[in-house]
Amino acid sequence: MTARLPDTALDPARALADVSQRWRDDLVGQLTQYVEIPAKSPGFDADWAAHGLLERVVRDAAQWIESQRVSGLTLEVVRIEGRTPVLLFEIAAHQHTSTQTVVMYGHLDKQPEFNGWKTGLGPWTPKIIDDKLYGRGSADDGYAVYAAITAVQALKAQGTPHPRIVGLVETCEESGSFDLPAYLDALKPRLGDVGLVVCLDSGAGNYDQLWLTTSLRGLAGGVLRVDILDEGVHSGDASGVVPSSFRILRHVLDRLEDSATGRLLPELFHCDIPAERVAQAQDTAATLGDAVWRRFPWAHADCGGSSTFALPMSTDPAEALINRTWRPTLSVVGADGFPAMADAGNVLRPYTAFKLSLRLPPLVDAAHAVQQLKTLLEDNAPYQARVTFTPNGAATGWNAPSLTPWFEGALQRASQDCFGAPCGYIGQGGTIPLMNLLSQGFPKAQMMVCGVLGPQSNAHGPNEFLHLPYAQRLTAAVAQVIASVPQAAQA
Secondary structure: OOOOOOOEEEEEEHHHHHHHHHHHHHHHHHHHHHOOOOOOOHHHHHHHHHHHHHHHHHHHHHHHHHHHHHOEEEEEEEEOOOOEEEEEEEEEEEOOOOOOOEEEEEEEEOOOOOOOOOOOOEOOEEEEEEOOOEOOHHHHHHHHHHHHHHHHHHHHHHHOEOOOOEEEEEOOOOOOOOOOHHHHEEEEEEHHEEEEEEOOOOOOOOOOOOOOEEEEOOEEEEEEEEOOOOOOEEEEEEOOOOOHHHHHHHHOOOOOOOOOOEOOOOOHHOOOOOOHHHHHHHHHHHOOOOOOOOOOOOEEEEEEEEEEEOOOOOOOHHHHHHHHHHEEEEEEEEEEOOOHHHHHEEEEOOEEEEEEEEOOOOOOOOOHHHHHHHHHHHHHOOOEEEEEEEEEEEEEEEEEOOOOHHHHHHHHHHHHHHHHOOOOEEEEEOOOOHHHHHHHHOOOOOEEEEEOOOOOOOOOOOEEOOOOOOOOHHHHHHHHHOOOOOOOOOO
């Protein structure tokens, strides 16, 4: 069905020009300074409060917002003892009869440094190359609060009617947003009747059109540890008698994953995939083609003058999209118990520990999955070794509600006006805990989950970048969608 494209009081060409100018004159400079601050999420900086870096990025954003002098705006840094701070701004409705609220979301905390940055680049060293701002947090997700205010300024510049807008910017997202539920409980009365959520913390299939995120996977994480000795012993003396802790750990993981295919074996970690999402994946695969998997930095080897590249789990674009959005997958993201290779003598190590990241389909309950995962890994330990799984976070995924005609039409018009191409629909393999919380609290709200994390942007890894031209167009598209929110008489 083709949705009717709604008319708005916003001139899209003027809005895009205004937004782009603000990005060039101001936002790039603000984000360059933001990149320089190693404001790591509390899960990666236990002393975040003492270091004060999260407070600093929140303060910088707050001071910038206040300097914009947006009419009808009030601002507050909300704090709960022992929890990371939240930035909350509110903008009164302008000539708009709807009583609903638009919530705009972003976060300012960052992932840790990681290694492998290209020469001349670094996590805290901002650099612009080919219209890309490199540095940790530039795209995930420091730009969001600045883009949100800039979108509102585009509305104000044209006197465009808009509903009440509330901005919620947290500093715990990269650690699983474990502080956020307490804030949502405290702030829910102030949010009001939420009709639209604009979440600027997601991805894009390419940089040529607006992309709406239709689903997000959940997450179950923890540390799996196998102890077989109380101290290391000579491998020549003990091997063949003492089983390797690494082999035991491999054996335990075989209960969870088929190492030949990567399929998670217990059915409880799977769910039925909605037919609508399968159809959307097929449409998106037709748009993106092999770029679905070719966009990753595959390892290669030189063989007789030619290069051989590593291959994905599936070269079928639709199958690859379904794999990364609606099927569970296991990743080992950290290890302990191993000496550095330069220090590795012939010693049979006493223990091996892996940090596991289990991505869950959107409809699988994360808390139940963690309980079942712990039982699966710990029971009946081989050789009566001490096997422990210590959970360190769980977040249930999210499946977007059906699009209302006004919202679908607004997305298509904004994408055509700002990009010259239709809006695309894509599931994402990452997790944004807020979305499930908001969907539960406001089941009738429409969800504009979008972002700048397109091909090679590489959030969490080395060489993260913000695609500046795309960020400008996305900001203008957000303004246009907000301008399309129906008045009360039309709703």
